[in-house]
Amino acid sequence: MKKAAAIEALKFVKPGMKIGLGTGSTANHFIEALSVKVKEGLNILGVPTSRASKDLAEKLGITLTNLDAQARIDLTVDGTDEFDSELRLIKGGGGALLFEKIVASSSRTMIVIADESKKVKKLGKFPLPVEINRFGTTATAAKIERVFAHLKLDAKLVLRLRDGKPFVTDGGHFIIDCTIGAIPEPQKLDVLLRSIPGVVETGLFIGLCNIVLMGTPKGVKEFKRG
Numbered sequence: 001m002k003k004a005a006a007i008e009a010l011k012f013v014k015p016g017m018k019i020g021l022g023t024g025s026t027a028n029h030f031i032e033a034l035s036v037k038v039k040e041g042l043n044i045l046g047v048p049t050s051r052a053s054k055d056l057a058e059k060l061g062i063t064l065t066n067l068d069a070q071a072r073i074d075l076t077v078d079g080t081d082e083f084d085s086e087l088r089l090i091k092g093g094g095g096a097l098l099f100e101k102i103v104a105s106s107s108r109t110m111i112v113i114a115d116e117s118k119k120v121k122k123l124g125k126f127p128l129p130v131e132i133n134r135f136g137t138t139a140t141a142a143k144i145e146r147v148f149a150h151l152k153l154d155a156k157l158v159l160r161l162r163d164g165k166p167f168v169t170d171g172g173h174f175i176i177d178c179t180i181g182a183i184p185e186p187q188k189l190d191v192l193l194r195s196i197p198g199v200v201e202t203g204l205f206i207g208l209c210n211i212v213l214m215g216t217p218k219g220v221k222e223f224k225r226g
Contacts, residue, residue, distance in 0.1 A: 001215025022078025023096035035060035092129030092203030140198030
C-alpha cells in the first residue's frame with residue numbers, strides 16, 4: 001500500500017522540478033519509482049534529506065542538488081510516522097527530522113505517502129522525537145519534562161540509542177523520544193519545546209504537509225489540507 005501511494009505521487013512530478021527526497025522505508029519506495037522515470041528520460045533534480053536517501057538516489061542514477069544551490073524547491077515527497085485530519089504530522093522515527101523539516105519548509109508543496117496505520121484521530125500514538133544539541137543533554141531533558149508538566153501531559157522521555165550508544169543524527173545531534181499519548185494541542189507543544197535552549201527541532205510537522213496519499217486495499221486515498 002505504501003508502494004502504491006509512492007507510485008501515485010509520481011503524478012505530481014513535472015519535468016524540470018527540484019524534488020525533496022524523504023528518508024525511510026516509505027520514502028525509499030518513491031525514490032525507487034522516481035528513478036524509473038529518470039531512466040526513461042525525466043529531467044529532475046533531487047534534494048535528499050539524509051545521507052541514506054542521498055546514497056540511494058545516487059545509486060539509482062538520480063541527479064542531486066542541495067538547498068545551498070536551490071533555496072526553494074518545487075515538491076517534497078516523504079513518509080510519516082502518523083498524521084491527523086488536519087494533516088499535522090509526527091515524523092522523525094528514522095532520525096532525519098531536522099533535515100526533513102528544513103527541506104519540507106523550503107518546498108512549495110509537501111506530499112506525504114502512507115498506509116492506513118499512520119492515520120490517527122489525535123497525534124501522540126507514536127513517540128514524539130525531539131532533536132537536541134549534545135551539550136547539556138540532561139539539562140535539556142529536564143526542561144523538556146517541565147514543558148510536559150506545564151501542559152499536564154504525562155510523558156516518558158528516552159534518549160534514543162543505537163548499538164548501546166546514543167544515536168547521532170546526520171546533523172550531529174541526539175534524539176529524545178517522548179511517549180506522551182494523545183496530544184491535545186500539538187502547535188502549542190511544538191512552540192514551547194522549540195523555545196528551550198538546546199532543543200534543535202521537534203518531530204511535529206504543522207502547516208507543512210499539503211497532501212497525504214494513503215494506500216488502502218481499495219486503492220490510494222487522497223487527503224488535502226483545507
